[in-house]
Amino acid sequence: xxxxxVPDSEHKGLVGRLPPTxxxxxxxxxxxxxxxxxxxxWPGVWAIALGGGLVDRFDLVAWFLLGAIAMRGAGCVxxxxxxxxxxxxxxxxALRPIPAGLVSVKAAWGWLLLLCLVGLVVLVQLPPLAxxxxxxxxxxxxxxPFMKRITWWPQAWLGLVFSWAAPVGWVAVTGGxxxxxxxxxxxxxxWVIGYDTIYALQDREDDAMIGVRSSALxxxxxxxxxxxxxxxxxxxxxxxxxWLVRPDLLALVALLPVAAHLAWQVATLVVGDGDNALxxxxxxxxxxxxxxxxxxxxxxxx
Numbered sequence: 001x002x003x004x005x006v007p008d009s010e011h012k013g014l015v016g017r018l019p020p021t022x023x024x025x026x027x028x029x030x031x032x033x034x035x036x037x038x039x040x041x042w043p044g045v046w047a048i049a050l051g052g053g054l055v056d057r058f059d060l061v062a063w064f065l066l067g068a069i070a071m072r073g074a075g076c077v078x079x080x081x082x083x084x085x086x087x088x089x090x091x092x093x094a095l096r097p098i099p100a101g102l103v104s105v106k107a108a109w110g111w112l113l114l115l116c117l118v119g120l121v122v123l124v125q126l127p128p129l130a131x132x133x134x135x136x137x138x139x140x141x142x143x144x145p146f147m148k149r150i151t152w153w154p155q156a157w158l159g160l161v162f163s164w165a166a167p168v169g170w171v172a173v174t175g176g177x178x179x180x181x182x183x184x185x186x187x188x189x190x191w192v193i194g195y196d197t198i199y200a201l202q203d204r205e206d207d208a209m210i211g212v213r214s215s216a217l218x219x220x221x222x223x224x225x226x227x228x229x230x231x232x233x234x235x236x237x238x239x240x241x242x243w244l245v246r247p248d249l250l251a252l253v254a255l256l257p258v259a260a261h262l263a264w265q266v267a268t269l270v271v272g273d274g275d276n277a278l279x280x281x282x283x284x285x286x287x288x289x290x291x292x293x294x295x296x297x298x299x300x301x302x
Contacts, residue, residue, distance in 0.1 A: 084098045
């Protein structure tokens, strides 16, 4: 029974063995596609590491991982509830659980509540100020599914959402905010716009037909140049954050691996090849790891 699994699932065999109802809930939360929670998780690790808390507060990394899995799942469930009519019109998303009939809208709301309860368990592990910052993200999350209807740049809004772990992590380990956090967050937003533009290349034709907007459509023939520009902006912002934490040219060297990886993505991106775009998009879990290692090297005092 794998015919109701979306084409870009990473675990068709495992998910396909689940009973239909359980399979529907797993797919609804995107448990078959861990790339999403990796991308949500990494900015929080960057902030913890760059803020100097990687060793003393390593427990936060584990809580952030659990939170990323639960809240990414919750966000996907909410997004699918809102977008169920649009999803039915797009080839890649027509097999999602709600339009495919695997999960009812009422059951989806119940599943959303359960995932949010897991997120609440994570929330109470944070210092009060950091918990308040985390709660503030809910307004951004709630508005995101509607952005593709009102702006050509929903990827920018996604950047605000998917980078929010950075301010939460920074406040959790430092107790406040500052320019390094601002630059780290801005760089993460640019990174998200870049990789989600690559992801949106898979749906350009369908999106254009049904009136859904995206940066991939807005950039037109300049997609590669646009992605390159956002990735360059990310590196520049991250370099500024690193410099403010440790004003040493050698510290900036730590960013070279992630910069090289992002350059490889752009150089090898084939516009019009959905499989190529999906592979480049998924490779950002490795880009996040490289950035985490850079932040650990800079923020950890040996």
